[in-house]
Amino acid sequence: MDQRTELSEFLRSRRARLRPEDVGLTPHGGRRRVPGLRREELAQVAGVSVAYYTRLEQGRGQNVSTAVLDAIADALRLGRAERDHLDHLARPCGKKPPGPGRPQRVRPSVQHLLDTMENTPAYVLGRRTDVIAWNRLACALLGDFPALPPQQRNMARLLFLDPATRELYVDWDRKAADTVACLRLYAGCYPDDPQLASLVGELSVKSPEFGSLWATHNVQDKGFGMKELHHPVVGPLTLSCETLVLPADQNQHLITYHAEPGTASAESLRLLASWTLGEASGAQAVSAAMSDDGV
Secondary structure, eight states: OOHHHHHHHHHHHHHHTOOGGGGTOOOOSSOOSSSSOOHHHHHHHHTSOHHHHHHHHTTOOOSOOHHHHHHHHHHTTOOHHHHHHHHHHHSOOOOOOOOTTSOOOOOHHHHHHHHHOTTSOEEEEOGGGBEEEEOHHHHHHHOOGGGSOGGGOBHHHHHHHOHHHHHHBTTHHHHHHHHHHHHHHHHHHOTTOHHHHHHHHHHHHHOHHHHHHHTTTOOOOOOOEEEEEEETTTEEEEEEEEEEEOTTOTTOEEEEEEOOTTSHHHHHHHHHHHHHHHHHHHHHHHHHHHHHTTO
């Protein structure tokens, strides 16, 4: 992904969503060829010259200052994640992604923490929305991660290419948009990541919906919120989702789901947890019996 092209397309996409009246300007008469603010209007609100802003939007701005970027971000009404993305694109710091031969792993204590959360579905997302660790209840709720080849344990790939995952999320459109926006934010930090480029290329070819969302240039960090699921075993679930950044690696995020106490969703989640524990106990009993028989 070319950094200059990404910067140009991002700025144009942010301009296109604003009207003159949104930024305190009086619309001039005449028909607009494209939606949104004109370059000269954006430059006026940001307090920079039209020529300077044009060079920046064309990817030709060099040594842009923090003050200028902040002024443009204010004029474009950017949120926190969008401001970070703009900064990464306009002033790349040369961060290189880890090589493809170094797969992400969680610390042993993190996996132990996941395993002790028997009543809480929890998993860890790594770079490119790779699912790199999970507990038993997360598998029961979201999918059988251990059964998948490592390269397919990716939330974006599952959302767009796996029919079961698509059916799981009641508001699939929102979940898909949020996931693509997170990928975009990562791409701003690591534009030279070959594995990300491969993932984006694959999903763009196999899913027109992904391609359309990627073209919006929306960016978003992982956060919190409500998720409505329709589970094939326990039925509808309304769960709260929380995201925690792991301190040892800023590209690792612990995701947890929980239900409000006393609700039908809480009871359904309890049943799902009991079912998974029952399966585990059964498997342990079979293993012990085979050991006793000398198998």
